[in-house]
Amino acid sequence: MAGTTCEAKTWLLVFALSLVVSTMQLHDFCVCAKPQVPCFFIFGDSLADNGNNNQLSTLTKANYIPYGIDFSDGPTGRFTNGRTTVDILAELLGFENPIPSFASATANSSNLLGGVNYASGAAGILRATGKHAGNNISLRRQLNNHRITVSRIADVLGSKRLAKERLEKCLYWVEMGNNDYINNYYIPSIYPSSSLYNPKQYAALLIQNYQRHVMKLYSHGARMFALVGVGQIGCTPNSISVYGTNGSACVDYMNDAAQFFNQRLIALVDQLNTDLLDVKFIYVNSYGMGSGDPTIAGFKVWNVGCCAVNNNTGQCVPNKTPCENRNEYVFWDSFHPTEALNLITAKRVYNAYDPSDCYPMDISSLVQLFGLGGISAQIADLAQYWEMKIWLVVIVACLITNMQQQHYCVKAEEQVPCFFIFGDSLADSGNNNRLATLAKVNYSPYGIDMPSGPTGRFTNGRTTVDILGELLGFTHFIQPFATADGTNNILDGVNYASGSAGILEETGRHLGENVYFFRQLQNHRIVMSQMGEILGNKELRRRHLNKCLYWVGLGSNDYINNYYSPQFYNSSKIYTPEQFASLLIEQYRRRILKLYKYGARKVALAGIGRIGCTPNSLSLHNTNGSACVDHMNNAVEFFNVKLLTLVDQLNTNLTDAKFIYINSYGMGGGDPTAVGFKYWKVGCCAVNKVGQCVPSEKPCENRREYVFWDSFHPTEALNKITASRIYSAFDLSDSYPMDVNQLIQMPSDFSPL
Incomplete structure (x- = not known):
């Protein structure tokens, strides 16, 4: 039965996408008389x-x-x-x-x-x-x-x-x-x-x-x-x-x-x-x-x-x-x-x-x-066109609803041999559990909707990268570095993400320890060394790593837990928002080039989301009558524009690799009620002074109606929608210049485009 459901869903999705593609993109029109x-x-x-x-x-x-x-x-x-x-x-x-x-x-x-x-x-x-x-x-x-x-x-x-x-x-x-x-x-x-x-x-x-x-x-x-x-x-x-x-x-x-x-x-x-x-x-x-x-x-x-x-x-x-x-x-x-x-x-x-x-x-x-x-003059034809578009949207909406009720169906075979994740609390799956930090969540009610309970994930269930891993065909979650044991499991990839971590070393340190971007790359070198021993030589390791998907989602904490925490950090006194974005991108660029040196050839770089719209920002900062804290959102747009430019530069200069930009900011726009959410100004759980859930307190029951789980992090319900759009773009602006599904289909030995 599960196989039949998966096949039916796949057929519907292919049919919907075929209609979109054939109607919107792939016509070769002749120049008529x-x-x-x-x-x-x-x-x-x-x-x-x-x-x-x-x-x-x-x-x-x-x-x-x-x-x-x-x-x-x-x-x-x-x-x-x-x-x-x-x-x-x-x-x-x-x-x-x-x-x-x-x-x-x-x-x-x-x-x-x-x-x-x-x-x-x-x-x-x-x-x-x-x-x-x-x-x-x-x-x-x-x-x-x-x-x-x-x-x-x-x-x-x-x-x-x-x-x-x-x-x-x-x-x-x-x-x-x-x-x-x-x-x-x-x-x-x-x-x-x-x-x-x-x-x-x-x-x-x-x-x-x-x-x-x-x-x-x-x-x-x-x-x-x-x-x-x-x-x-x-x-x-x-x-x-x-x-x-x-x-x-x-x-x-x-x-x-x-x-x-x-x-x-x-x-x-x-x-x-x-x-x-x-x-x-x-x-x-x-x-x-x-x-x-x-x-x-x-x-x-x-x-x-x-x-x-x-x-x-x-x-x-x-x-x-x-x-x-x-x-x-x-x-x-x-x-x-x-x-x-x-x-x-x-x-x-x-x-x-x-x-x-x-x-x-x-x-x-x-x-x-x-x-x-x-x-x-063509109202009838136009009505038919919009009827078709509405029908497609209904299919997509049905698929999203179905995804909220059960796990995604996935292919029996992984679409990439390995998936490496660099990030912060949006992707952390347990790396902070043993660190001396307030930024860890290995306690209830976190993980209330995970079969294994609290794991260190900053949400009620799966993170966006967990679900993306399922869409890529993995039948198990990518293991965190903290529990990776150097056995054959690391050949599938490793999750290095760490709550409160940023691009800059000092980011988030007022909360305690974290594994910032440079240290995540150092951990990746350790894994690479272990992979070399498992595979037998560096050439086999290189070929393996070239085929993997690499996810980098960092930068949010450099604003939330650095620039906009002036009581702990002086960055906002030294730099304008645009100057700070330039500083971050320069550090980021160097780290990405190091990742490229380590063999990464298919890389998804996630932009920063609308940090001015989190419950934490709404409670701490004045919105001046706006729906969000606009000056915070404006600041991260400087970063996102520069990241988009960096993607173009990397694709131009490194022709044997492909980089894509994930438009987290854009996907965070729109009317949340359109996808069934009712609450977006507060989280589902009661929170403590650092904006995380109060231990062991019972959260809301209608979790699918909430955008946020705590004061910072999305619910699994939103993560499902986000992962779906990252894997296969619902809107052309979701990813640039292609989505993850298109990226992974590109050959490992790139020919210049």
Whole structure:
């Protein structure tokens, strides 16, 4: 019977995932004779400008040789050697000719019906952006120009109703924000923005303005949006030459700032898709697509542009002969990509090569689902689509409910030979039991729902990594290092996690002893030595370790039991939140590279969750009317952004390994009542002065309705949901660039991607 249940659940899951994949991701659409959308409207900056700046009084124009050297019409105002990304995307959508610029389309009203390109070099979300170089057309002015276009389309078609019906079938591309950093925030000699706002505040300001403009576009009839994130602005030849990299490949602080914007833009996409049911927004991950090893795509040069540049503007020197091997260059000038890179980008935007390229779907899926008759005109088809999506959600919800009632079914064979766990109390399975510390829980009511009772796990039942181990096919829990005896059992992996431990050595020490990250790695070396003796030689050990999954979940205590405990630690007096995040990431990076040296090749790096939403934080800190302690959550976001950047760097530099980011913060968002929880401000058990359960006191009986077990740690009920999303992402943002299930299926001897 158990086998039948497992088989049925597996079939349902495969069926559900197959529907999602086939519907949302894997269609290979041909470029049809007829365009897949009737019109394509483009709002943007110099990455999309095709001549709108030509007649403006500005230094930011490119209507001269060598720009356009590979374009059929020669120099047109495009800031590249040939076609832009949106030119190529228009071709993939089935348009025979490039979308005309607003500057040229105004001469012929019939040209407007297929769409208009409003993009302007140096333009940004903010009106002030780029104005030191001269005039440009900000996003607000581009929208004003679109109003003119909408009025003229109504004149051509004969009525506003016909214009509305046409406009709701069109695709709208919005690519803004790069210049708000390059030509505003990072030019403090001209713009005051960097002295007025920290990077996170500035991103919030930009998104607030961006949202208003997007809503204005919605009011003008737009129903299919592609919102493009900010790219890796710290990796342009200009940034590298002007700001320096401090030994890194790029200017990391610029990229970190861009990621604050991108995170908020993804959240905005989710919000808009929730609030506006007659519209669809997607996020285009320019930042992610800019990662990886450029040599894999045939590029040989990426730190300088193909053309000789003017040192003041970073644009090509007029009439100078550029490089001949343009297909080998990532950049055309000091800012803009070559047509060769634009071609790759456009193809990935149209039909995602990696699931993270676009969210929640790519352009081809968007136009297939929503563009064939317009959202309003195809209400019946849309209803069927949403009915299918709701049905899928019901299946997932049923599976989650089933998981709350019984153990996961697992494959008879482990999907990886071993699983190594580095972490804190969220993963500790008994390593603190014999230490002189207050941070240990080998007593009742901890483990009340574990068959073996209290084990040292900081919850009522299984931890997230326990359940993840089951999903990986292990029929037993990964043993803690404290009880590992050096026998063959260690070949399955070891759990080194320790309650109150952090990245920094001093973290959590006011509670007593713990096994911090560096010591966990030392313990791993001991295990490696024992494995060498069991397997017989270092080569067999290396092969074995290369196939294992490695979990690293550390950092929470560096905030909870260090930075936000000023009575014991002085870190908050020495560092700003961003500086502290940088300190942590530098230590973290060194430890991860050591783990790589020890043979780790498949590594899941977990971000920090919403520490400002724990019952402990709510009771100790003022929320100022918010649901959580926002300044604590804001602080850990600095860490998470830097960790996300580190994942990209590691995947770029270590091509024989694969690292993924687990979005603990994102998975902690949303409405807990949607998955059956009723209580999230208090824990299920009565707690003592350190926020742990009072020994032997009876906890709540309705444990499945509680998010938290004590003042810090989640219940098994939440751990089940979290582990499920980590193993197989429910939302594309759960893991980056892939989930654990995809990671473990990758070959042990990696070929560069």
